[in-house]
Amino acid sequence: MFSLSHITDLVNAWLYQQFPPTLALLLQFVIVGILVITLFSILGLVLIMMERRVAAWMQLRLGPNRVGPRGMFQTVADTVKLIMKEGMTPNGADKLMFNLAPYIVMMVSMVIMAPLMFADGFQIWDINIGVFFITAISSVSVIGILMAGWASNNKYSLLGAMRSGAQIVSYELSAGLSIITIVILTGSLQVSEIIAAQQTGWWIFKGHIPVLISFVIFIIAVTAETNRAPFDLAEAESELTAGFHTEYSGMKFALFFLAEYVNIFVVCAIGATLFLGGWMPFHIGSWESFNHIMDYIPSSVWFFGKTFFLIFVIMWFRWTFPRLRIDQLLNLEWKYLLPISMFNLILVTLMAIMGWHF
Secondary structure (H helix, E strand, O other), X not given: OOOOHHHHHHHHHHHHHHOOHHHHHHHHHHHHHHHHHHHHHHHHHHHHHHHHHHHHHHOOOOOOOOOOHHHOOHHHHHHHHHHHOOXXXXXXXXXXXXXXXXXXXXXXXXXXXXXXXXXXXXEOOOOOOHHHHHHHHHOOHHHHHHHHHHHOXXXXXXHHHHHHHXXXXXXXXXXXXXXXXXHHHHOOOOHHHHHHOOOXXXXXXXXXXXXXXXXXXXXXXXXHHOOOOOOOHHHOHHHHOOHHHOOOOHHHHHHHHHHHHHHHHHHHHHHHHHHOXXXXXXXXXXXXXXXXXXXXXXXXXXXXXXXXXXXXXHHHHHOOOOOOOHHHHHHHHHHHHHHHHHHHHHHHHHHHHHOOOO
């Protein structure tokens, strides 16, 4: 399979030949930062347009069709509009916390991308506790949301932030237990080893029904964690105006808006990595000819194809199901998803010990 590792090795060797070691390392950080910011910008434009197209398709309407050919530049026009708008700060707000909150949410999304493997040999940081790192850092995003709600000095913002905090803390349990099932089957927290363990088949196929249950629970839980409908109680327009970002405008609002879509990409990338093999092609056991044909498809195409498929599923949720009440949302987690996840974890542990998976 075509690997991108030779490109990263070439850039690394050139930097250390041209510059002192400390400066070369700093330049690597700068290059990685620029690439991540560029990826964020592209993802924001692509995913917002994808959301509008999926919504239009679900509702049998046209969608954006004015700016550019078939409305393709509508998101660019919206971005320019947000950049030109003045950022307002309420008089009674805590200005430091109010201005800092959107940057915290964005920085968390950026840091989570570090262990993700975008293609064969293309990864920012192959840390040996990659999955634990992702789950730990993702918990920090709720701090930015709580800061935004409290610092706005607005009842609607505070209510939205408190709802979001309860929602994220609750559904993190089910999402974490679903992730642990794959860690148990693989025997490692390292992202590259989890992908390598799926060379003979993705875990969603090799792990039988328990892994399929974990996958379904993971998708439901991360949809709730990212405050997406039907779990968007933190931004319920009919109740809370816009929730925790009611008082935000201009680029600060744009950062919250962008962070939501980047978080969708991140959680879907994690799901694709753990359950669908990440960049690993679709292999079937000892079918050498079939596996060899699958290897011709670039690894980055596999990764982004699986990720965008899961993004489509989450968008499908939004335009299919009605919004839940807050009590229904918490009942779903504490009375159903969490007990099922705990029982399923015991079942997967037994399956791993007995070697019942493929």
